Amino acid sequence: MTNFRELRRETVYSGRAFAVERVTFILPDDRERTYDLVDHRGSVTVIPLDAGGRILFVTQYRLGAGAALLELPAGVNDGEDPAECAAREIREETGMAAGKLQLLGSFYLAPGYSNEYMHIFLATDLHPEPLAADDDEFLTVSAIPAAEALAMARRGEIHDGKTLAALFLAETHLLPGSQSTQN
Secondary structure (H helix, E strand, O other): OOOOEEEEEEEEEEOOOEEEEEEEEEOOOOOEEEEEEEEEOOEEEEEEEOOOOEEEEEEEEEOOOOEEEEEOOEEEOOOOOHHHHHHHHHHHHHOEEEEEEEEEEEEEOOOOOEOOEEEEEEEEEEEEOOOOOOOOOOOEEEEEEHHHHHHHHHOOOOOOHHHHHHHHHHHHHHOOOOOOOOO
16 A cells, blocks of 8 residues: 555644645556645553552643543653653643653554554653643643453543543553453
C-alpha cells in the first residue's frame, strides 16, 4: 500500500497544539486526491496508580464533547521526550510525581485524519510534588479504585477514547490476577 505519491503539502492553519495541512496525493489508480491532515506534535496519557490501588483521574470540560469528561491525565508533548512529558503532565494535573514511569504502549489516536502519536505510561510510587497547571485548565482530581475504573469503562461510563485505551492496556498491571489480556 505504498503506491500513494505525495504531490504537495500546504499548511492552512497553525495553532498552539496542532496545524492543519492540505495534502495532495496521486492514488494507486493514478487519480489525484486531496486530504486534510491534523499535524500534531504528539501526546501522552498517564495512569497514576497510588499505593492503595486507586487511579487518579481528572474531570475537565472538553469542547469537542461539549461537556466535562472523566479522563486520565494527559497532554501535548512540548518537544520533550515522552517520559519527560508524562512526568510533567502528572505533576501539573494531579499535583503528584511518579517515582516510576513505565511505558505500556503507543498508538496513533485517529490516523484517518491526524498524525498524533500517543504514548501511555503507568505511574507508580506517587508522592506530592505539584507544578502549576496550565492557565486554561480547570481540573477536578478524583481517585477511583482500579477495579471500579475498569468496570466503569466496560459499562460505557467513560467516554474518552485515550482513557479507555490506556485502561485496557494497563489492565494486567492494575489487576494482577487478570487473564483477559494474557490469552
